[in-house]
Amino acid sequence: MKRKYTALRAWVVQRVSAVYMLLFIAFFLVHLTVDPPQHYEGWHTWITGSAMSVATAAFFAALLAHAWVGLRDVLMDYVHVVTVRVALLGLVGAGLAAAGLWVVHILWTRHV
Amino acid sequence: MPRLNKQRPVFFNLAEIQMPVGALTSITHRITGVLLFLGIPLCVYVLDLSLQGPAGYGQAAALLAYLPVKGAVIVLTWALAHHMLAGIRHLLSDIDIGAQLPASRRSAWIANIGGLAVALLAAGALL
Numbered sequence: 615m616k617r618k619y620t621a622l623r624a625w626v627v628q629r630v631s632a633v634y635m636l637l638f639i640a641f642f643l644v645h646l647t648v649d650p651p652q653h654y655e656g657w658h659t660w661i662t663g664s665a666m667s668v669a670t671a672a673f674f675a676a677l678l679a680h681a682w683v684g685l686r687d688v689l690m691d692y693v694h695v696v697t698v699r700v701a702l703l704g705l706v707g708a709g710l711a712a713a714g715l716w717v718v719h720i721l722w723t724r725h726v
Numbered sequence: 727m728p729r730l731n732k733q734r735p736v737f738f739n740l741a742e743i744q745m746p747v748g749a750l751t752s753i754t755h756r757i758t759g760v761l762l763f764l765g766i767p768l769c770v771y772v773l774d775l776s777l778q779g780p781a782g783y784g785q786a787a788a789l790l791a792y793l794p795v796k797g798a799v800i801v802l803t804w805a806l807a808h809h810m811l812a813g814i815r816h817l818l819s820d821i822d823i824g825a826q827l828p829a830s831r832r833s834a835w836i837a838n839i840g841g842l843a844v845a846l847l848a849a850g851a852l853l
Contacts, residue, residue, distance in 0.1 A: 629820070632813050639810070654783035657776060674770075681766065684759045706763075713766050716774070724777040 624683045631676035638673045658724070667721045674717045678710045751834040755812040758805035758841075765802045768795075796852045803848040808841025 651657035660666060685706045693699040745753075776786035789795055815833045819825045824833050 654780040681763045
């Protein structure tokens with residue numbers, strides 16, 4: 615199948631994910647400054663609340679997509695030996711997928 | 727594809743290449759991006775520990791108080807601050823704000839110096 619507009623799509627993914635992460639990080643830092651959780655209970659209640667766990671999951675989804683587009687650009691620019699490039703892309707992709715599964719596991723199992 | 731002239735001059739002496747401030751911001755944006763990618767496992771690991779119960783929360787706090795980890799956190803804070811400032815600069819120039827050379831130079835300086843300033847604040851708070 616011929617894929618169209620992939621460069622445009624990468625450009626859009628990079629910007630949408632960037633704006634979401636900016637908003638999330640701003641909110642996270644302001645919340646930590648204004649109302650810092652003093653102990654485990656407060657932290658756990660805050661992060662595992664339904665709105666916050668959805669927002670956190672979306673943050674990591676944006677982060678992984680953003681990291682993939684960014685690392686792919688860097689590898690395409692600097693690694694010209696095709697086999698090495700493909701191997702590194704595979705490594706980065708596997709690492710990001712593993713991080714994603716890890717985050718899903720954390721948010722899923724601590725939610726209870 | 728036309729055959730390239732193999733005799734073309736190549737000048738890769740990095741010490742002698744004049745880097746305008748925008749180029750420095752651009753390459754630093756890439757370097758900080760790769761650093762932040764490498765920091766993802768630390769971030770997820772601390773999140774995991776911190777939600778494992780009061781004991782895990784204590785372990786996460788102890789880990790973040792460990793000097794080499796503090797060093798890593800300061801470097802990652804610099805990387806995040808620079809990457810965000812340079813990223814905002816990018817987003818603004820997409821909508822034609824600061825796309826002209828003088829404004830673009832000024833915002834490049836702001837990203838480079840702002841990133842370092844935030845890292846200094848983080849170092850002051852952590853050390």
